[in-house]
Amino acid sequence: MNTKILETLEYSKIQQALLGSIMTAAGATLVHELTPATDIDAVQQALDETADGATILRLRGGIPIPRLDDLGPALKRVQIGAVLNGQELALVSRVLTTVGAVDAFLTDLKDNVDLRQVYELQAQLTSLPTLEKRLKVAIDEDGRLTDEASPKLYGLRQQMRQLEGDIRKRMENYTHGSGAKYLSDPIVTIRDDRYVIPVKAEYRNQFGGVVHDQSASGQTLFIEPQAVVELNNRLREAQINENTEIARILAELSNEIAPYVHELRANTDLLGHFDFINAKAKYAASLKANEPEVSADNIVQLNEARHPLLDPQKVVPNTITLGEDYQAIVVTGPNTGGKTITLKTLGLLQLMGQSGLFLPTAAESSIGIFNEIFADIGDEQSIEQSLSTFSSHMKNIVEILANIDDRSLVLFDELGAGTDPQEGAALAIAILDQVGALGAYVVASTHYPELKLYGYNTPKTINASMEFDVSTLQPTYRLLIGVPGRSNAFDISLRLGLSADVIERAKLLINDDSHDLNNMITDLENQRKAAETEYLDLRQQVEAATKLHDDLATAYNEFFEEREKQMAKARKQANELVSSAETKADKIIKDLRQMQLNQQGNVKENQLIDAKANLKQLHQQESPLKQNRVLRREKAKQTLKVGDTVQVASYGQTGVLLEQLDEGHWQVQMGIIKMKVATSDLQKVNPEPAAKPKRRVATVSGATSGPSTTLDLRGVRYDDAMAQLDSYIDAALLAGYPQVTIIHGLGTGAIRNGVTQYLKRNRQVKKFGFAPQNSGGSGATIVQFK
Missing domain, CATH: 1.10.287 (Helix Hairpins)
Structure with a gap:
């Protein structure tokens, strides 16, 4: 796709809007590289990904992608044997953590939601649990090595903390004792990585030791007292050893990363791709956009289309159709009536659709697949090249005609304008004939009445106009396909107060063909309105x-x-x-x-x-x-017998009939509970086929009689919480829920530990684990039953 059309239709503003939702450097790269595709399969795949993102956004708030910087430079340095710093290693750790979180999120989603493309992308993620665990233990989020990075580092930092404590304790004797009167301020500070005290200049010999610095005025000296020199020496030695050990650990971690550079780069790109999908979905939601169908026959049907860069509260939606009954549209109408915006809307939405973006249109819209889209829109006058408006337009049109084919879409704004009207009209008709001969699709706006007749008489060409309300002297910005625009100059002049005699004389000066054309257009408008x-x-x-x-x-x-x-x-x-x-x-x-x-x-x-x-x-x-044999058979089907599956109306649950206790009661097995139920409370239901078991998903609202799928134990005392948990699990099992969520919070961890121990003992629990980070993390536990 030529770059000029992207500039003309302000495609970069769409990219800027997408960047507002991007979280990763890799995702930002995809946005910057986004261009319309010309392969129908590629376009459909991109739309499928956006559809997946929209589904996930609606159901779960989007794929959980945190902010991630560019990992590429760090991986390049690792490949040449360089040692990564703490911040770079922390970024690698965040990437691996995010891979695990996204994989778990999509795995959980896969049980309940069908998606088109995202699960295939998920399969390409590479989990590196050993490396991830090593980095988590050794590096904190800020890139600082933790004490657990190595036993030696832990010992050195313990020694340093002890030495710092001893030094401060000695120093306090100076800041709080009798020697405090010799100090400018009773504080301990650091100069040249050594602990010092601020001593008045006249008492410099009071403490002995080493002078490390002085104030700007010279009235204060920063002295390391003789009593702490040895301790400071030992602390400095420990600091040097710490730096040496840190350098060794960083080199070790960098060497551990080196074998997985390819996997890390692929993971980074995939996370950026997921981020890009999120951004497309969020942009679609902000526009209230819908997924367009992709027409292999290049049939464009944009229902109630809106320009994405205009205020949605003010823009007038228009339906634009092209490609089925006609391949050329000639749009006429007054200035400021919306012709240019209509052309730009068609072009920009087609570019967005071929880029895999949803469109601000009504449902059941469709786009074509064009190899090139060309536009001659706006004032192209060039002072530097000494070209007039007409010359500049014509230079652009010549270039367009040299490159179009039957898979091209051409947009002409005010075709033939800027020169003698008669010549301009003839030139416009010749240009449209040439475009039609090459089989391209074209939408052209014009003021020339001759083109209205051209649109009426030429095959596969149709007239259109922008509606104008003569009563208010204002355009309505509505596109009317099939109705040519007519000149409103006489009506407008009359309403503005121009003499009727002047208007009548003006009418006599125009030829009969123009009168007939305007009368025809007026009749068509009247017929349309009727x-x-x-x-x-x-x-x-x-x-x-x-x-x-x-x-x-x-x-x-x-x-x-x-x-x-x-x-x-x-x-x-x-x-x-x-x-x-x-x-x-x-x-x-x-x-x-x-x-x-x-x-x-x-x-x-x-x-x-x-x-x-x-x-x-x-x-x-x-x-x-009763004599009807079909009804007798249906009645026989409803007769209850042992083994039948029934609906218990009062509990809203299904069960199985075990035995008939008497004429009015049955014994029913519901889950793990056996109950005596009145016959009038039972309704026979057909059991689901066993060949295709489906996972039951409980959906509970306030109106049902069953328990909620979530139990909140926050703020409850331990004994009460355990009692509530026991009752709730029994109720959930009775209700047949496959999965529930226990919210226990973090707090002291007592209730969380209690919940864990209870679930380990319960034989009906299949498995359990903490919720995803975006659903409560370690503050909630998800329980799955057998």
């Missing part, structure tokens, strides 16, 4: 009709359900009445049969059978749907 008004009205009607339909459907369902309930209730009542009557009838028939047997009456058997059948016909079917 269609837009009709569309809005129809949309309101459709929304109202949809709402009414939904309301009616809801009411119908409620009516149908209520009707079925009432019918079922009525049938049940009728059957109760019939059952009662049937019982009485059975008694009567029994008595009649008894009478017949006793020959006390003459009742025939067939008459008794008919009477019985007629009584049975009084029964009403409680639900006609």
Whole structure:
């Protein structure tokens, strides 16, 4: 991609915005080197990485990358056998620590979140635990060697501390004793790495010893008393030995790093890459940007596009389409109407998309892949080269025409301007014809009315305009594709007070073609506004009709359900009445049969059978749907039996049926608990297929009956904390949680140790460990259950 387009469209300001979120030197290098790619796979991969960063930013606040300086110079020095200083070794230690933290962070994330590219980058990280541990023990964060760097260093520093204590104790005899009156100030200070006291000049012989310095006035001498000279000598000797040991340790650590220069450089680059992904995600969030699709057919569809460098509260979004039905757009409209900004928005968003950045557009936008983007925008007048505006523009256009092909996008601002209007219009048309012949994509703004006809008559070319509100004499900055702009000079002049007679005479001076063109444009605008008004009205009607339909459907369902309930209730009542009557009838028939047997009456058997059948016909079917075979099968599926998986409504948990205790109760196994549950509280559910087990992730909100996934023990007494922990673990196991977090804080470490000992003893605990640094660190413990 040519560098001139990057300057013209202010691409560097996008890079500056990204740098604001960069934490590492390697990440800053990637931002500085960022350029639009021309390979579709490379563009998609960069967008995938940004999408991963946006997901991680939304869910976890971003990949945990601390501020890291450039490790490259230190690694180069190691390669040539140089000894690294403490600050350089501390930087190596921070890189290795960050590698471990990022790897742990992404490993934890992998269990719950699907990403496109970041896990592949994670696999390239190289962990060096032995070297990391050695550096952590030997070097603190400021680059100072710790006492544990070597046993000899520890002994020397112990000796130095003891000597310093002895020296200060001796010195206190001078600053607080009878000799204090000879001092300018009762303090102990250091000159030439030796402890001295400030003595008034006239008492220089009072303490003996060595004079190391004097004040500017000469009234104070800094004297090392004779009594501490030997101690100072021994301290100085220990300091020299300490420096020698430090130099030896630094050389040793540098030699230990030397075999891993390649791995350290690769780790540094990967951490910079993660940092770069974070920065792209944060920039996308600040713009409220969305991921564009990448069109292999170079179809550009920027929905509600906004220029990323303008105030989002003031900029007017526009939808820009190019490449499907037309490859050329001719934009007309008044000055300050937004034509130039529209061209820059299209060009800059295309550059950003090909750089793997999200775009400030609505969803479902798409970008093309252009090998080159050219622009002739703005005043190119050059005093140094003695070129006029027109000459400078033409020089730029000649260069553009010499380099474009069918994978190029060209942006012309005020094409043909700066010369005679008739010649300029003809030249503009010829240039657009040449661009079209080469198959390039082009968007050109112009004032010439001849180009409106060109846009109307030329294949794969369409007119567009920037809307202007004549009533307010202000541009609306809305892009209208398919509608050419018309001259508003007469309307504006009339509203500003110019005489109507003057305007009519002016109209007579322009040719009929211009009148016809303006009239055509006016008709198109009127038709567009009428269609837009009709569309809005129809949309309101459709929304109202949809709402009414939904309301009616809801009411119908409620009516149908209520009707079925009432019918079922009525049938049940009728059957109760019939059952009662049937019982009485059975008694009567029994008595009649008894009478017949006793020959006390003459009742025939067939008459008794008919009477019985007629009584049975009084029964009403409680639900006609009971005869439906499909419904019978579904009802059979809901019949409870031992081994079924059920939902216990009152606990919001699933369990397994062990046995039926009675008609109204079952024994249910929920986790490690067996409970007696009412049959009405159970609902049969289909168990998940065993072939593809999925890790259950508990999501708990305030509205559920289960415990939270986090227990906070901060500020709780030890005994109470252990009791709460025991109860909470039981509740979490009952709820079926795979993982919980115990927040115990740092404090004295008593509760943290108690939690650790409890978890070690609990057989249901699979593993546990401290939380990541960005989630509490050693102040919280993450517990995973079996």
